Amino acid sequence: MEHQHTTSPRKMNVKAFIFLLSTSTLALARISPRDSALLPFSFAPLPLGSVKANGWLQAELEMEANGLAGHMHDFLPDITDGNWVGGSTSYSGLNEGIPYWFNGLVPLAYTVDDERLKEQVHQVAQYITTHQLGDGWIGPESDSNSRTFWARYPLILGLMNLVDANSTWEEPVVDTLGHFVDYMLNRLQNNYTDYWYHEGSELQPVDFTWGRVRYPDMIISLQWLYENHPAGKEQELLDTMNFLYNGSIDWNDWYVEGVYPAHNLSGVPIDANTSPIFPFEHGVNVGQGLKSFGVVRRLTHNASLIETAKNAVNWTFTYHGSASGTVLADEILEGLDPWSGSETCTAVETMYSLSYLYQALGDAYYADRAELLTYNAMFAQITADWWGHQYMAQPNQPFCEELSASPFWNVNAVGQTFGLQPNYPCCQVNHPQGLPKFVMASYATTSDGNGLVHALLGPTQVSTSLSSGNVQVSCNTAYPFGDTLSYGIQSDGDFDFYVRVPSWYDPSSSSISINSGPSTVLSPDSQSGLHKLSISAGQTTVTMKLGSAIWTETRPYDTIAVHRGTLVYALEINSTVSTTPPHQWNNLNAQVTFPVPDQCKDFFFANDTAWNFAIDPSTMTFHSSLDANGDLSTPYAPGASPLWIEVQACLIPWGMHLDSVPGIPSMGSSRSCLGSTQTVRLVPYGSAKTRIGDIPTISL
Ligand SMILES: *[C@@H]1O[C@H](CO)[C@@H](O)[C@H](O)[C@H]1NC(C)=O
Ligand SMILES: *[C@@H]1O[C@H](CO)[C@@H](O)[C@H](O)[C@H]1NC(C)=O
Ligand SMILES: *[C@@H]1O[C@H](CO)[C@@H](O)[C@H](O)[C@H]1NC(C)=O
Ligand SMILES: *[C@@H]1O[C@H](CO)[C@@H](O)[C@H](O)[C@H]1NC(C)=O
Ligand SMILES: *[C@@H]1O[C@H](CO)[C@@H](O)[C@H](O)[C@H]1NC(C)=O
Ligand SMILES: *[C@@H]1O[C@H](CO)[C@@H](O)[C@H](O)[C@H]1NC(C)=O
Ligand SMILES: *[C@@H]1O[C@H](CO)[C@@H](O)[C@H](O)[C@H]1NC(C)=O
Ligand SMILES: *[C@@H]1O[C@H](CO)[C@@H](O)[C@H](O)[C@H]1NC(C)=O
Numbered sequence: 298m299e300h301q302h303t304t305s306p307r308k309m310n311v312k313a314f315i316f317l318l319s320t321s322t323l324a325l326a327r328i329s330p331r332d333s334a335l336l337p338f339s340f341a342p343l344p345l346g347s348v349k350a351n352g353w354l355q356a357e358l359e360m361e362a363n364g365l366a367g368h369m370h371d372f373l374p375d376i377t378d379g380n381w382v383g384g385s386t387s388y389s390g391l392n393e394g395i396p397y398w399f400n401g402l403v404p405l406a407y408t409v410d411d412e413r414l415k416e417q418v419h420q421v422a423q424y425i426t427t428h429q430l431g432d433g434w435i436g437p438e439s440d441s442n443s444r445t446f447w448a449r450y451p452l453i454l455g456l457m458n459l460v461d462a463n464s465t466w467e468e469p470v471v472d473t474l475g476h477f478v479d480y481m482l483n484r485l486q487n488n489y490t491d492y493w494y495h496e497g498s499e500l501q502p503v504d505f506t507w508g509r510v511r512y513p514d515m516i517i518s519l520q521w522l523y524e525n526h527p528a529g530k531e532q533e534l535l536d537t538m539n540f541l542y543n544g545s546i547d548w549n550d551w552y553v554e555g556v557y558p559a560h561n562l563s564g565v566p567i568d569a570n571t572s573p574i575f576p577f578e579h580g581v582n583v584g585q586g587l588k589s590f591g592v593v594r595r596l597t598h599n600a601s602l603i604e605t606a607k608n609a610v611n612w613t614f615t616y617h618g619s620a621s622g623t624v625l626a627d628e629i630l631e632g633l634d635p636w637s638g639s640e641t642c643t644a645v646e647t648m649y650s651l652s653y654l655y656q657a658l659g660d661a662y663y664a665d666r667a668e669l670l671t672y673n674a675m676f677a678q679i680t681a682d683w684w685g686h687q688y689m690a691q692p693n694q695p696f697c698e699e700l701s702a703s704p705f706w707n708v709n710a711v712g713q714t715f716g717l718q719p720n721y722p723c724c725q726v727n728h729p730q731g732l733p734k735f736v737m738a739s740y741a742t743t744s745d746g747n748g749l750v751h752a753l754l755g756p757t758q759v760s761t762s763l764s765s766g767n768v769q770v771s772c773n774t775a776y777p778f779g780d781t782l783s784y785g786i787q788s789d790g791d792f793d794f795y796v797r798v799p800s801w802y803d804p805s806s807s808s809i810s811i812n813s814g815p816s817t818v819l820s821p822d823s824q825s826g827l828h829k830l831s832i833s834a835g836q837t838t839v840t841m842k843l844g845s846a847i848w849t850e851t852r853p854y855d856t857i858a859v860h861r862g863t864l865v866y867a868l869e870i871n872s873t874v875s876t877t878p879p880h881q882w883n884n885l886n887a888q889v890t891f892p893v894p895d896q897c898k899d900f901f902f903a904n905d906t907a908w909n910f911a912i913d914p915s916t917m918t919f920h921s922s923l924d925a926n927g928d929l930s931t932p933y934a935p936g937a938s939p940l941w942i943e944v945q946a947c948l949i950p951w952g953m954h955l956d957s958v959p960g961i962p963s964m965g966s967s968r969s970c971l972g973s974t975q976t977v978r979l980v981p982y983g984s985a986k987t988r989i990g991d992i993p994t995i996s997l
Contacts, residue, residue: 334535335520335595339659339825340741340750343761344461346407350736351773352756353929357683358409358732360931364683365717365897366405366729369398370417374891375722380437381452382424388722388882391445391504392437395421396452401645401729403455407462408733422459425452426469433480435473442498444491446481446515447508451727453477453518458737460526471526478519478530478537485540492544503570510546510576511585513592517653520595538596548589549602551577552609559616561632580626580639581723583613584646591657603658610654610666619692620850620858620990621677621865621982622670623647627689627705627712633853635991636704636954638689638713641678641724644670645731652738655752661826664752665800671735671753672777673865676983679728681934685715685900686728692852692990693959695870695908698901699885702955709885715986716899717879717889740770748793750827754782754863765790765834775927776843777863778940778981784839791834795827796841801862806844812837847917847942852991855964857914859942859979859992866942866979867988868910872902872935902987908959909951910977911968911995916945917979933983942979945997948972962993970995 350358361367369376375394378384388394399421406414429435435452438444456470484490492509494502508515516538523534551557551574562578569575576582590606593599614622617630619639624647625631627638651667654660678687687697689705689712700710712720739753746764751772758771766789774782786794798807798821808816811830819841821828830839845862852858859866876898878888923929923939931937947970954960962968974997982990 333524334531335523336598337744338595338656338741340656340743340752342656342738343740343742343759345404345458345737346462347761348737348740348757348759349408349410350755350757351771352927353775353778353932354736354756355409356930357933358405358736360681360683361729361732362405362409362411362414365686365725366401366683367411367414368894368897369726370402372891372893372897373725375726382421383428387437390443390500391448391507393448393451394722394726396448396450396455397723397726398729399455400451401455401727401731401733403458403462404733404737405729407458408736418455418459422456422466422470426473429473429476433476433483435477440499442495443500445500445505445508446491447511449477450508450511450514450518454514457518457521467526471522471528474518474522475528475530478522478533482533482537482540485537485544489540489544492541501570503575506546506576507582509544510548510579510582512541512545513589514585515541516592516596517588520592535596542593542596546576548577548586548609549593549605552605552612557612557616558630559612561634562617562630563632563634563637567629575629578626578629580624580628580630580643581646583624583626583630584643584650586650587613587647588650588653588657591654595657603660606654606658607660607662610651610663614666619674620852620860621674621692622666623674623690625692627708629706631706634954635693635852635854635856636691636958636960638691638705638708639674639678640689641675641686642727644675644678644690645728645734648675648731649734652735652753656738656741659825661797661800661821661824664797664826667735667738667753668777668799668863669865671731672863673982675731676933677986679933680715680900680986681931681937682896684896684898685717686719686724687715688712688718688720688724691958692858693988695959695987695989696872696902696904697987698903700957702957704955704958711880711885711899714899714901717893717897718882719899720882722882743793743795748795750795750797751784752797754797754799763788763790763792765792768792770794773927775923775929775939778929778932778938779923779927780843780845780862781927782841782843784837784841786832786837786839788832788834788837792832794830794832794839795825796830796839797821797826798828799843799863800826801845801848801860803844803846807842809839809841811839816842847919849914854961854991854993855968856962856991856993858990859914859917861919861940861942864940865982865990867982867985867990868908868912868946868992869935869978869980869985870908870987870989871905872987873905875901875903877901904987907948908989909948909962909971910946910989911949911962911970911993912944912946912977912979913997914944914994916997918943933981935984935986938981938984940981943976944979945974946977947974947995947997949993949995951993959989968993968995970997
């Protein structure tokens with residue numbers, strides 16, 4: 298199938314060469330069992346279960362566990378009757394529903410230690426590990442002509458985390474995966490069957506692109522097996538990784554100057570079935586693919602991937618990013634227009650990639666972006682009770698209603714409402730992974746074995762062992778709403794504690810102190826962003842204060858986005874919420890036919906006021922009602938944020954896009970006040986479900 302070959306012949310030769318080179322040098326590298334063929338992480342991830350949340354973040358995880366994420370297993374046919382567990386339901390022929398769900402529920406269950414959710418994931422893990430087919434395949438595709446590797450990637454990421462969190466699962470999972478790797482390598486050696494299109498398959502060529510472009514997620518699990526549970530299959534695991542990469546649709550071919558679309562793509566047509574660049578333009582693929590450079594560098598030791606990773610993330614957000622930290626792709630890359638959409642799947646996948654890149658490459662840029670995305674774009678796409686999520690979110694989204702016309706590439710007219718399954722069901726089953734994986738990645742260890750890193754800031758606690766003994770650290774904070782982080786530390790021995798200082802910190806109003814010692818200035822390392830503290834055995838307290846100022850970012854059409862600290866502030870458009878029973882994802886006019894819990898609804902947000910405001914940024918003043926204890930409750934619920942910015946504003950002429958959503962605001966001399974000046978509030982983006990995020994400016 299010619300059109301499957303998106304790499305040039307010259308490129309393939311280079312890759313084949315690397316393949317041979319890496320496998321031969323890797324064989325030598327196994328002289329000592331402690332030597333790894335894989336490059337180490339800059340900051341090694343900790344096993345699931347080592348990190349828990351505190352305070353407001355723990356409350357959010359508990360709401361997630363008690364919301365849609367923690368209840369799909371009770372009522373959603375894709376899970377209860379899923380074809381992975383002996384049932385007959387699957388929303389698509391790719392059979393990815395249970396794998397996505399499992400990938401999110403395992404970290405959620407073990408981060409909140411919720412016995413009910415653990416029971417759910419154990420039940421599914423039990424079924425899958427006891428129903429492997431004789432040839433090694435895992436999954437419902439008993440007909441070998443209907444197989445493609447893809448849906449196994451999220452499933453296996455879930456199994457990996459389950460083993461890390463609970464050693465009871467080590468034997469059944471490692472055994473199952475061992476047989477599956479035998480199967481995979483055999484198929485890959487046999488003309489990449491199940492990875493590329495193969496003769497006689499019922500699947501279409503496009504069905505194979507997901508597995509080929511999402512390869513990093515499979516290679517991560519193989520690297521984990523290699524390092525933790527090789528079971529004598531070291532060479533086979535390396536061969537499988539190399540085959541997967543060699544036969545991939547390689548992100549290295551996309552983030553190349555002159556190839557990458559460093560421009561507006563809005564309205565540029567693309568045929569998903571035939572365009573060789575479709576896999577690279579698809580937003581969720583981008584979210585998953587950004588980690589490629591960190592994953593592949595561990596395998597091939599190609600030092601140039603460090604720079605390519607930086608370019609990839611930078612270009613993605615410079616040319617196709619929202620100020621809230623996510624990728625504008627509805628479902629393909631769009632540009633910067635404020636009516637463009639972002640999938641919830643894209644948000645959670647990009648969060649995972651960015652936190653992975655920080656672990657793999659140690660560059661603070663990725664950690665800053667992981668926090669930006671989590672604390673803004675991700676929370677904005679979920680209702681405060683965690684029962685509703687959007688399929689698409691827009692920077693300028695003053696209402697979330699059935700639209701007269703969809704402004705998105707191939708998304709329905711209710712894609713930006715909140716609910717059970719506004720559009721395609723992928724975000725329903727995939728949204729759960731975002732927050733628990735962020736919490737998991739918030740601490741890591743240094744390669745010398747005696748350093749602990751607080752990589753992603755927030756109220757969290759960690760318990761682990763370093764070379765000097767056990768250590769427990771608990772961080773109490775209202776961050777990102779509060780600016781003080783208070784650590785309680787208990788350690789058996791002396792160790793190095795590193796705290797990440799976000800790039801936006803204001804040195805003159807930031808400081809750190811140990812026990813009751815004097816406050817000192819922060820001195821973060823320019824590469825990692827880490828401030829180092831030497832901690833002695835016993836009990837220690839650390840207090841860090843991160844001062845910040847309001848700053849603005851230029852957005853298209855003479856608009857700005859407003860930032861302070863990690864939070865983005867949007868102009869809140871007051872709205873009224875109405876609900877209906879949930880609709881079928883593929884029939885907007887019909888309710889779902891299965892019973893749902895009372896809390897499971899579709900949510901529609903109607904704007905109570907006009908939204909066509911411009912603000913005068915010179916009049917912005919910051920306000921906080923955060924109490925001295927920093928107590929927070931549902932800070933992302935509309936109206937509940939303790940922080941806001943007041944600013945002078947007026948209404949301006951502003952037309953619609955497709956007669957359906959806010960379009961291009963008036964500019965130049967036609968931008969003038971339609972009425973009197975009034976004071977409006979900018980609130981944290983995540984709490985502004987209805988908002989103007991890219992805000993026109995005017996001088997008042
Ligand atoms: C290998 O697969 C490709 C498509 O992926 C196909 O074009 C080719 O004919 C196959 N070769 C053999 C020897 O089966
Ligand atoms: C790598 O893939 C190319 C096709 O993309 C193939 O021609 C080559 O044989 C593969 N090399 C190895 C070592 O598998
Ligand atoms: C680990 O998994 C086993 C088997 O499912 C279960 O019985 C046990 O309770 C789990 N342990 C923890 C700590 O959750
Ligand atoms: C991007 O292209 C679309 C379609 O041509 C156009 O409407 C829009 O104004 C462009 N956006 C920017 C920011 O230039
Ligand atoms: C290493 O990565 C660079 C940059 O991403 C790429 O251009 C180059 O082809 C890779 N080198 C090899 C030998 O594959
Ligand atoms: C991102 O790319 C732009 C344009 O190439 C460059 O000016 C900027 O310094 C880059 N930023 C980072 C963080 O690399
Ligand atoms: C939204 O409601 C709040 C509280 O009633 C009010 O202070 C604010 O001015 C309203 N916003 C707009 C844009 O009307
Ligand atoms: C809400 O926005 C719509 C679309 O711009 C507008 O027509 C309507 O007047 C607004 N509603 C209110 C109550 O202002």
